[in-house]
Amino acid sequence: MTIQDVRLEEKQQALAELRDIKSLFAARGWFPGTSGNLSIRVGEFEADNFQFAITASGKDKSISTPEDFLFVDQSGQACEKTSLKPSAETLIHSEIYRLTGCGAIFHIHSVFNSIVSELFWSRKSIPVDGVELIKAFNIWEEEAHIEIPIVSNFAHIPSIVPEITERLDPRIPGIMLRKHGIYAWGANAFEAKRHLEAFEFIFEYVYRWELLNRR
Ligand SMILES: CSC[C@@H](O)[C@@H](O)C(=O)COP(=O)(O)O
Numbered sequence: 438m439t440i441q442d443v444r445l446e447e448k449q450q451a452l453a454e455l456r457d458i459k460s461l462f463a464a465r466g467w468f469p470g471t472s473g474n475l476s477i478r479v480g481e482f483e484a485d486n487f488q489f490a491i492t493a494s495g496k497d498k499s500i501s502t503p504e505d506f507l508f509v510d511q512s513g514q515a516c517e518k519t520s521l522k523p524s525a526e527t528l529i530h531s532e533i534y535r536l537t538g539c540g541a542i543f544h545i546h547s548v549f550n551s552i553v554s555e556l557f558w559s560r561k562s563i564p565v566d567g568v569e570l571i572k573a574f575n576i577w578e579e580e581a582h583i584e585i586p587i588v589s590n591f592a593h594i595p596s597i598v599p600e601i602t603e604r605l606d607p608r609i610p611g612i613m614l615r616k617h618g619i620y621a622w623g624a625n626a627f628e629a630k631r632h633l634e635a636f637e638f639i640f641e642y643v644y645r646w647e648l649l650n651r652r
Pocket residue numbers: 470471472473474492493494495496523524525526544
């Protein structure tokens with residue numbers, strides 16, 4: 438098998454994983470109004486030799502077509518000649534890969550994550566105390582306390598990036614964009630999915646807990 442064959446196999450596997458994740462998340466209502474984007478890295482991060490497959494911009498992510506994904510380089514430029522536009526938020530993916538060396542990044546919008554980000558905006562992070570699902574982030578302390586960072590949501594995506602660079606916490610595999618949505622990542626698609634599901638559970642928990650305590 439040549440290196441090109443390996444790459445081809447790796448790329449096909451990334452696309453197959455993205456397709457499965459996309460339809461699963463769509464079935465959960467996690468891509469309302471064409472929102473959300475997904476990516477998986479192929480190639481070696483350490484050797485500075487990688488690309489990532491990412492969802493094309495503005496598509497209805499609840500349907501499957503042959504034009505749902507494309508490969509981009511580390512800076513987010515399309516690697517192949519294509520009419521597809523990479524996600525409008527590709528720069529955010531590039532920066533998260535650069536900062537973490539992760540293997541997959543999933544972004545979704547939900548009512549719970551958006552409300553909770555506004556609820557705690559003045560604090561710039563969402564505090565979470567002792568919720569069991571914190572263990573999904575590989576944090577095993579008794580009654581762990583974590584703070585999920587929240588960054589500004591500018592319409593101009595490059596303006597969001599420096600805040601991500603500044604606020605990303607290597608212990609927490611996710612970052613919230615204010616009144617927008619969560620970016621969650623992991624070493625691979627399995628881990629990124631586990632993290633995303635844990636974040637969404639936690640956001641609903643925090644929202645409901647706040648509501649109970651405000652009565
Ligand atoms: C249509 S609202 C959502 C977009 O503005 C954006 O935040 C988003 O998540 C999807 O953008 P996309 O360019 O399709 O990746």
